[in-house]
Amino acid sequence: MAAGLNIAFFGSSLVSAYWNGAATYYRGIVKALHDRGHRVTFYEPDAFGRQAHRDMPDPSWATVVVYEGEGNDGVRRGLDAAASADVIVKASGVGVFDELLEAAVPTLGGPETLRIFWDVDAPATLARMHADANDPFRRLVPQYDAVFTYGGGPPVVKAYTALGARRCEPIYNALDPSTHHPVPPDDRFAADLAFLGNRLPDREARVGEFFLSAARALSDRTFLLGGSGWGENVDLPPNVRPLGHVSTVDHNALNRTPLAVLNVSRESMAAVGYSPATRVFEAAGASACLITDDWEGIDWFLEPRREVLVAEDGRDVAEHLQALTPESSRKIGERALKRVLAEHTYDRRAVRVEELLTGELVRG
Incomplete structure (x- = not known):
């Protein structure tokens, strides 16, 4: 053949x-x-x-x-x-x-x-x-x-x-760098933390644990929740703005604009490990500062603390956000972009x- x-x-x-x-x-x-x-x-x-x-x-x-x-x-x-x-x-x-x-x-x-x-x-x-x-x-x-x-x-x-x-x-x-890459910030997506992912049964509880609990702990910060299904029968804190389905044409801006973006693996993926979601590479490709839930094998793809921030729970997410500055966020995103361009295209x-x-x- x-x-x-x-x-x-x-x-x-x-x-x-x-x-x-x-x-x-x-x-x-x-x-x-x-x-x-x-x-x-x-x-x-x-x-x-x-x-x-x-x-x-x-x-x-x-x-x-x-x-x-x-x-x-x-x-x-x-x-x-x-x-x-x-x-x-x-x-x-x-x-x-x-x-x-x-x-x-x-x-x-x-x-x-x-x-x-x-x-x-x-x-x-x-x-x-x-x-x-x-x-x-x-x-x-x-x-x-x-x-x-x-x-x-x-x-x-x-x-x-x-x-x-x-x-x-x-x-x-x-990463497909021709599709996901750094773009200028977009005021539509200005926030401290954004999460993008459809509402699914084995993801919902983890989004509550990592994203919504952090939003409740940081009432003075702003949060964006993108993806289908979150607008119905979900008790969202007042500082969380639901976006609904976000077209792929807006993914770069959504990743690039906030201080940080969050990856929350589905429960089954996190349990097995070695399963980075597409948004991990999309965010890195846009030079975003990524916070991810912890799962085995993450260091195969990005170096914790240097190229990605790892959180055990919503308290860790909140602490990462409080410690981040625009400068430290920028440096983490730049290192992540360099790594994925070199090894993960x-x-x-x-x-x-x-x-x-x-x-x-x-x-x-």
Whole structure:
């Protein structure tokens, strides 16, 4: 199998970040693969209002095929078209037809076709399979040539290997510097601390612990809460301003303007570790001063106290904010930007994906 691969990719959405936290990750990986001479067709369903809330047109670096979110005809046409690809990827969490796609992809193509399961939420997928010995995906794991994961490090590799995966390889989040980069401050996002993330069941309690508790402790400071779902039935302190869904075109300004920005991992990601969210690299790419909750493996990506501030709870977040000055915030952001540009770009991630797809995973 030579360079210039034809890759078929079934995922949640490439063109819409609406209720789709994996969008930035998909875009970074797919664009970097295109830049290395590979052709990606991204198949995504018209579901959950994502097509009505697009934040980008079809890109020049991928072919986007949108199929119906109801009825099987559209997804089956996509599978038929994908069968001729060199590499066929099924991502986790498409949202509709997941079981159909998981079962179908290992059957597509010929002897040289590579079939990859790309897990963008490995802790949740593994927890589901461990909780149910009859989960249909258990028997499918060994049928894929490899499992790629959004993160998870050694614990996830060990768990997938125990379930029969032929190969498990973390492909971590990273930075696309052409998309996320420093911009001038924007008065719309002036604040002491900002958090951006959709309201999800295993994130909500941690946002309360790390973000809202810090806001209550620092009533004289201003806080911004971005992401879908926070405007309903949430008891927000008066110094917290909800922003709702924030378009990706505003992410750089939202990261760059406040004194600091906060990353709060979902509970499952924090428990496993080695799973930096996309916002870690987006914030660093914008030269923001990042405060993150603590999780194992963070020093693989950024150096605590020098390139990122680490908090055990909301009290730590509040103490970091009180100690920060505009100058110290600027220095932390500059160091983080330098580190991610040197070590954590999607171009580097794509090199590893290419090594796997054109060398280490190739059969016979």
